């Protein structure tokens with residue numbers, strides 16, 4: 001039990017095949033009480049109930065500063081303390097450069113990047129007061145290799161922004177006892193691709209993956225668990241690849 005008596009908030013965790021829910025399940029298996037945050041209140045609550053007793057579900061659009069504040073207040077009131085924040089919520093769009101309009105840019109940047117800022121800001125005062133906390137943020141291999149998997153250039157930009165934001169947060173919050181790290185998954189089999197990933201695209205992508213399979217949501221959940229737990233107590237500002245070897249750094 002790596003998270004015994006710990007509490008965790010996970011954004012974007014109500015999607016049935018998603019990384020957020022797989023993470024919530026793994027955290028609950030390791031003893032944590034979990035707050036599921038997602039767009040739809042009923043879905044968030046039902047998902048929390050599916051984990052067992054003691055978990056909660058809250059509506060929260062991470063791109064809305066007030067909604068993040070309300071969710072943080074509700075989670076802190078319910079659990080008394082928050083030890084772990086997983087900034088997982090995200091959306092993707094398979095657009096080419098010249099297809100990106102201002103609405104698409106705003107939507108993708110707002111959820112993937114602005115959301116990390118707003119939700120972190122909502123929990124940082126609490127974590128600073130307690131002088132402890134672990135924040136893990138969702139980036140993507142798309143940020144490191146310049147897309148080319150599924151999301152468009154705006155998605156790569158947003159996820160690269162997450163890397164910079166998280167590293168700066170790690171530097172600023174380290175003296176307060178709060179750690180901040182990122183995960184950079186490769187292609188994980190969830191519903192984010194909205195059925196637009198064809199078998200042909202899949203087999204083409206597989207050729208570039210040394211472990212010869214696409215990732216499962218639970219593969220990423222394991223990395224989040226490591227970053228959330230005290231196993232990573234001396235790790236901050238780090239980026240953990242979960243990509244089957246799709247990108248191996250020099």
Ligand code: NAD
Pocket residue numbers: 011012013014015016017018019020037038039060061062063088089090091092111115138139140141184185186187188189190191192
């Ligand atoms: P998913 O679509 O199953 O999950 C995304 C979740 O985020 C959903 O539950 C959705 O309702 C929620 N969400 C969307 N907008 C939101 C908002 N404004 N506020 C709160 N919640 C919101 O997809 P997933 O693959 O599990 O994605 C989880 C994260 O992993 C995303 O940030 C995604 O960009 C990232 N990621 C995914 C892959 C992959 O291959 N699946 C690879 C790298 C990174």
